[in-house]
Amino acid sequence: MSAGPYNYSYIFKYIIIGDMGVGKSCLLHQFTEKKFMADCPHTIGVEFGTRIIEVSGQKIKLQIWDTAGQERFRAVTRSYYRGAAGALMVYDITRRSTYNHLSSWLTDTRNLTNPSTVIFLIGNKCDLEGQRDVTYEEASKFAEENGLLFVEASAKTGDNVEEAFLETAKKIYQSIQDGRLDLNAAESGVQHKPSQPGRTNLNGDQAGVKDNCAC
Amino acid sequence: MYATKQPSLRINQADLKCKNGCGYYGTANWNGYCSVCYRNAMEIERQNRPRSSQARPESSKNPVSEFTKFEEKKKQQTDKKTKCLKNLTVFRKSSSAADYVKPEKHINRRQVNPDADKLMTEFLCKYGHFEDNLRKDFLKCVHHFTNQLCREINVKPIDELAETAQKFYNLYNSRVNSNPLYQNLTPEVKADLEDFFEKHVMITLYSWLFCPSSTNDEEKDLSIQDRIRKLTWVNAQHLDCCISETSLEVRDLVFTAITDLLGMDSVKAPQEKLQCVVKCCRSVVEVLQQCQGGPVSADEFLPALIFVVLKANPARLKSNILYVTRFCKEARLMQGEGGYYFTNLCCAVSFIENLTAESLNLGEQEFDDYMSGRVTTVSAWDSALVACEGMHQLCEHLTLLKALKEQHVTIQEEKNKLMEDIKELKNHIKSEVASIFERTPLTIKPRKTPLPCQADSKPSTGSLMANVALAMQSADKSKLNLNITPCITATIPEKVLESLNSSVFDECNLESPEDNTNINAVLSKVNYEIDFSDLSTDTSTAEGLTPDKRISPTPSFTADPFSPIGANCCVTQEPLIPLSVPLQMPSGKESERKQNVSVFEDVTDNQEEETLLDKLDRVQDTPVTNLPLPLNPTKTEYTGFSKQGSKIPSIPCNTGDFHSLETSNSKRD
Numbered sequence: 001m002s003a004g005p006y007n008y009s010y011i012f013k014y015i016i017i018g019d020m021g022v023g024k025s026c027l028l029h030q031f032t033e034k035k036f037m038a039d040c041p042h043t044i045g046v047e048f049g050t051r052i053i054e055v056s057g058q059k060i061k062l063q064i065w066d067t068a069g070q071e072r073f074r075a076v077t078r079s080y081y082r083g084a085a086g087a088l089m090v091y092d093i094t095r096r097s098t099y100n101h102l103s104s105w106l107t108d109t110r111n112l113t114n115p116s117t118v119i120f121l122i123g124n125k126c127d128l129e130g131q132r133d134v135t136y137e138e139a140s141k142f143a144e145e146n147g148l149l150f151v152e153a154s155a156k157t158g159d160n161v162e163e164a165f166l167e168t169a170k171k172i173y174q175s176i177q178d179g180r181l182d183l184n185a186a187e188s189g190v191q192h193k194p195s196q197p198g199r200t201n202l203n204g205d206q207a208g209v210k211d212n213c214a215c
Numbered sequence: 216m217y218a219t220k221q222p223s224l225r226i227n228q229a230d231l232k233c234k235n236g237c238g239y240y241g242t243a244n245w246n247g248y249c250s251v252c253y254r255n256a257m258e259i260e261r262q263n264r265p266r267s268s269q270a271r272p273e274s275s276k277n278p279v280s281e282f283t284k285f286e287e288k289k290k291q292q293t294d295k296k297t298k299c300l301k302n303l304t305v306f307r308k309s310s311s312a313a314d315y316v317k318p319e320k321h322i323n324r325r326q327v328n329p330d331a332d333k334l335m336t337e338f339l340c341k342y343g344h345f346e347d348n349l350r351k352d353f354l355k356c357v358h359h360f361t362n363q364l365c366r367e368i369n370v371k372p373i374d375e376l377a378e379t380a381q382k383f384y385n386l387y388n389s390r391v392n393s394n395p396l397y398q399n400l401t402p403e404v405k406a407d408l409e410d411f412f413e414k415h416v417m418i419t420l421y422s423w424l425f426c427p428s429s430t431n432d433e434e435k436d437l438s439i440q441d442r443i444r445k446l447t448w449v450n451a452q453h454l455d456c457c458i459s460e461t462s463l464e465v466r467d468l469v470f471t472a473i474t475d476l477l478g479m480d481s482v483k484a485p486q487e488k489l490q491c492v493v494k495c496c497r498s499v500v501e502v503l504q505q506c507q508g509g510p511v512s513a514d515e516f517l518p519a520l521i522f523v524v525l526k527a528n529p530a531r532l533k534s535n536i537l538y539v540t541r542f543c544k545e546a547r548l549m550q551g552e553g554g555y556y557f558t559n560l561c562c563a564v565s566f567i568e569n570l571t572a573e574s575l576n577l578g579e580q581e582f583d584d585y586m587s588g589r590v591t592t593v594s595a596w597d598s599a600l601v602a603c604e605g606m607h608q609l610c611e612h613l614t615l616l617k618a619l620k621e622q623h624v625t626i627q628e629e630k631n632k633l634m635e636d637i638k639e640l641k642n643h644i645k646s647e648v649a650s651i652f653e654r655t656p657l658t659i660k661p662r663k664t665p666l667p668c669q670a671d672s673k674p675s676t677g678s679l680m681a682n683v684a685l686a687m688q689s690a691d692k693s694k695l696n697l698n699i700t701p702c703i704t705a706t707i708p709e710k711v712l713e714s715l716n717s718s719v720f721d722e723c724n725l726e727s728p729e730d731n732t733n734i735n736a737v738l739s740k741v742n743y744e745i746d747f748s749d750l751s752t753d754t755s756t757a758e759g760l761t762p763d764k765r766i767s768p769t770p771s772f773t774a775d776p777f778s779p780i781g782a783n784c785c786v787t788q789e790p791l792i793p794l795s796v797p798l799q800m801p802s803g804k805e806s807e808r809k810q811n812v813s814v815f816e817d818v819t820d821n822q823e824e825e826t827l828l829d830k831l832d833r834v835q836d837t838p839v840t841n842l843p844l845p846l847n848p849t850k851t852e853y854t855g856f857s858k859q860g861s862k863i864p865s866i867p868c869n870t871g872d873f874h875s876l877e878t879s880n881s882k883r884d
């Protein structure tokens with residue numbers, strides 16, 4: 001019944017974090033525009049992008065915040081962690097230092113987001129196999145130890161980019177279905193925009209009451 | 216070209232004012248009017264237009280307003296928390312049709328206002344000391360306004376909501392100034408309370424009023440974000456502004472300005488956002504002061520602000536500006552520092568949106584090349600940014616290096632300590648060994664009868680010693696010495712040789728009868744002696760000897776069979792050569808044998824008994840000789856000894872074997 005910008009029932013808020021130059025902006029651009037941005041300027045503060053996807057027949061709008069990797073902007077970017085339903089933590093497989101910093105990114109994420117936030121680890125630039133500096137096994141072990149989802153992707157070729165974003169959404173949607181993620185909780189990172197009247201329970205009841213009065 | 220550029224970048228104070236000439240600041244979002252004049256203009260336009268042309272059709276509007284009335288009533292009941300349930304059930308029973316637009320109207324208040332607790336804390340902190348009635352009145356007004364706006368959120372377009380908000384600000388303003396409850400407050404406190412009123416309502420409804428889904432604000436955000444991203448190549452020269460991008464202090468100040476501007480998206484109340492703009496602009500003024508070393512004119516300010524906006528690319532820039540324009544108290548935007556800077560920001564944004572080659576003083580072609588990314592420049596600014604991060608990483612690496620260095624030093628220290636320990640241990644072992652030699656010297660032998668002594672020396676040093684001694688007596692003495700001495704450690708061999716020379720061969724072997732039977736008898740006697748009388752001392756001697764033996768003899772023994780010199784002294788070496796060696800080098804063995812013969816021929820008389828000993832050892836050796844070469848000799852030596860000790864009773868029985876061996880040997884000869 002609804003169209004245009006209303007054509008979705010949920011908004012999920014994501015953040016993308018990780019060291020400078022690991023390809024966060026490129027990943028976002030690849031996901032929203034399906035294009036590789038070869039000479040992408042460094043992000044200052046934050047940038048954002050949106051895309052509507054579908055999970056289990058539900059239209060979901062992803063609102064993605066791409067943060068700056070620079071230490072200097074940490075104060076600014078930290079305010080975007082709050083209320084993120086999904087966090088994509090990116091490192092560059094060709095630069096070990098970006099992998100080594102993951103633990104500090106993880107600490108930040110754990111401290112600033114809610115426990116139900118889905119954290120997805122992405123090893124970017126997997127097209128540069130020859131320059132690999134971090135093995136898949138090592139990162140996979142790290143992800144397992146910390147309970148993160150993990151994939152190696154390439155913003156250049158688009159490999160696994162879509163999957164990472166969609167998988168995160170699926171995980172969040174699952175949490176909603178299981179009741180692990182409380183939609184009413186402040187800063188849950190999820191907004192429900194019921195597009196059909198029967199969808200919501202509590203809200204629907206009240207709406208019914210209002211209608212009656214109007215008649 | 217420069218002339219055409221001027222007007223777009225340089226603005227006078229007058230250019231920022233309302234088009235209507237009312238004296239207040241105007242903004243691009245209000246078509247150049249101030250908010251009041253803009254609203255008046257809009258109102259006139261609306262009246263001139265037929266009502267049906269508006270966004271919402273008449274039909275849907277009427278039930279909505281009726282519904283609104285009910286909701287208000289209902290909310291009041293919910294606040295009282297009485298009879299609410301009863302009413303609900305009553306109404307539900309009479310339900311008939313459902314309005315499909317309604318569900319969207321409901322607002323989940325808990326999600327809307329995640330900051331409720333924070334606001335209440337701030338309120339109590341600020342106004343906790345006020346009288347009860349005043350506080351209650353404030354909260355009552357806040358709730359009333361919030362509820363009112365809430366109801367209208369999905370019903371009215373955002374501009375009308377903005378009007379409602381402004382109306383409420385004014386209402387509360389007049390209440391504060393007229394209601395006797397507030398009469399004791401100073402004007403400052405009154406203004407403060409009004410501000411907090413605005414802040415409270417706006418923060419509560421932030422997620423519905425900021426970038427509402429009913430508008431295309433988000434698209435505008437994305438498009439300006441993209442545009443600014445495309446304009447990264449623009450530098451201070453293009454904008455004709457005097458910011459020196461290479462100076463460290465200037466860069467730091469620019470970063471402060473950028474950070475202030477970025478903060479705008481992180482705060483929620485319009486006044487807080489405005490404050491961020493003011494802070495940013497103050498920093499920009501500071502940057503200019505730093506660059507020019509003098510007072511800053513309004514003409515120079517705008518290009519610098521544009522530069523900062525371009526470099527910052529603030530998130531949701533348009534949404535933020537629109538939100539402030541709509542919901543910030545009009546008075547604040549129309550005058551004062553806040554109004555002035557905000558108007559400048561609006562100018563900067565509209566400049567960026569409409570920027571052309573001309574406005575940057577560039578040729579069309581050049582501009583297009585830059586915009587399309589065909590030409591890329593590494594601006595001083597960008598490299599500074601990278602350098603900055605580089606510096607940061609550098610520091611990080613330095614600390615890492617420092618830690619590594621410390622680790623290295625400790626490792627070095629530990630290494631040295633370990634070296635000393637090893638040295639100490641070595642010395643300790645040396646002295647221990649020396650003391651053992653001292654304590655249990657080979658002078659045990661003198662304590663014994665000559666014969667046991669001979670027997671004693673024989674097993675402990677093995678046939679080798681016997682062979683050595685024998686060889687030394689032979690004509691080839693010098694050659695043999697050359698070969699064999701390295702195999703034997705400094706201390707023992709001398710003693711052994713001495714003893715061998717003096718006792719074993721002189722007394723026993725050489726002077727004893729030449730035939731085999733006699734020797735056998737001697738041997739058996741010797742063995743028995745060891746077994747029963749002096750076994751303990753024997754073993755201790757052996758223990759003392761073994762380590763040294765293990766270290767030294769092996770290499771020379773292994774070398775011997777392959778070297779021509781070694782071949783010469785094969786008499787002594789032979790027992791120690793493992794079986795595998797002859798297998799590998801049959802020719803070497805052959806020559807060895809030949810040599811053997813020659814030696815035998817040379818020392819005909821004496822040799823009889825030597826070869827016998829030799830063979831005795833060979834018999835003992837055979838089971839072990841399969842072992843790898845380097846280990847073999849020592850092992851054989853040792854096991855030979857121990858075996859002999861345990862096998863002593865069987866030795867007489869072995870005499871037959873000797874004969875057979877002897878015969879086989881002679882056969883081969």
Ligand SMILES: Nc1nc2c(ncn2[C@@H]2O[C@H](COP(=O)(O)OP(=O)(O)OP(=O)(O)O)[C@@H](O)[C@H]2O)c(=O)[nH]1
Nearest residue numbers: 021022023024025026038042043069125154155156
């Ligand atoms: N080969 C290859 N290069 C990539 C890939 N992703 C990004 N890059 C390059 O890496 C560089 C940095 O990418 P960005 O997306 O700007 O990095 P970022 O993480 O956003 O960096 P900040 O915004 O400074 O935090 C760019 O020059 C990209 O061209 C990839 O998957 N493969």
Ligand SMILES: [Mg+2]
Nearest residue numbers: 024025042043
């Ligand atoms: Mg980036």
